[in-house]
Amino acid sequence: MTVRTFALPLASLLGLLAIWQGLALWAATPALPNPLEVAQAFGRETASGRLPAQLGITLARLAVSFVLAMSLGTALGILLGRRRTLDRLFDPWLVIFLNVPALVSIILCYVWLGLGEAAAIAAVVINKLPNVVVTLREGTRALDGDLAEMAQTYRFGRWKTLRHVIWPQLFPYLMVAARNGLALIWKIILVVELLGRGNGMGYQLHLFFQLFDVAGILAYTAAFVAVIQLLELTLLKPMETRAQCWQR
């Protein structure tokens, strides 16, 4: 890695900050606080412990619904990818679920399951699940039949086949599902919290909205984006690099 790989994104971020500062100066309204005010709001919220607490709650919900959606979706996707009849049977369901607006499924979950934690998690999972299923179904369909035959002739057995033949082929699809999933769940979970929970980032943002505290909103947004980038850089990226080392 050269200095350049960092220098350009850094310069670009500084540019964005400069434009923001300029706009804030020009507009001179509480609706658009400048970067310093947002940083102050960030410091205040962090010092009071409110930001870490709310962020933690949202992250916990995110983790649970992410794991549920990924594991369920992977299992279903592989199943539909392997069984043609099942696929034909459930494909219309998938299309419907893919097209139900997130807001509708969130409202329905709260109506049917009550304003509880289970409903919140279910709403996120239902929104994410079809995406994972479709991606993994694609990956399963693309599995290499030649390698499967090789594994069968050399009697790999179930576990060896799964670990050394199937998993490396599905991994890129899992990464895609995980990336898209994270981005999607982030967005949905806030709406879920806003509509039916008494804590979490979504709830807090709603509160700021009612107080017209734009600096607070932007401070929480910054924390949010930073956490996602951290996950990407420390978890997803290294995993991917390690798994792709066999490619030219």
Added chain:
Amino acid sequence: MTALSIEIRRKRYPARGPGPERTAIENLSIAAANGEFLCLVGPSGCGKTTLLHLIAGLDADFEGSIDTGTAGPPRIGYVFQEPRLLPWRTVRQNIELALPETGPDRGTLIDSLLRAMDLQDAAHQYPRRLSLGMSRRAALVRAFALEPDLLLMDEPLVSLDAPTARRIRELLVRVWLERPHTVIYVTHDLREAIALADRLVFLKSSPAAVLHQVTVNIPRGRRGEAEIEAFRQHLVEEHPEIRELL
């Protein structure tokens, strides 16, 4: 003593899309003695690969029976037409993964095979970084290292340069002589077949069936270019019907 006995009444491929139903193999019977080296010779597309698939047990959808003559399921080494290595495992891992979990330690055998194939430096490389020839050789090591009861080979030396192909042929015969096992070797190269086989089995195409069988009676130590060519000439003169296969 017949070890391998193949009786295929019919192997059909169902109609798919616009293509009609196709009979790939009909009334084909081949028997091989234990430890015999058979070469199947026939034009490309005549169903040789299909036949190997059936023998390997990869496709059970056919009329007839295949008896490998072993008590349990046989240990089969299959060298496919393409190398079929796992691209995300190194050459050495590919070879080791194909071995049974239990059994003797084959580390030294793998080492010597890799050396014989001139692959010792590539053992820890990923297959994508190898040339096709090297990948083919790695696939051969994988099959040999298993010490199979039955070795199936589907034109394994295609696209290798002549000296390499000859070296691998010699190695193949050496490995086979050291530890006799039944070999079914598919090729469309008659000279190669004569150099390797105990017996040649000529197949006709669509649907595949045995046209003719010839025992190669040149002693193994004396199969030079000249002897092979003489045998080939003689064969083609004696059996004009196989000429069109070649």
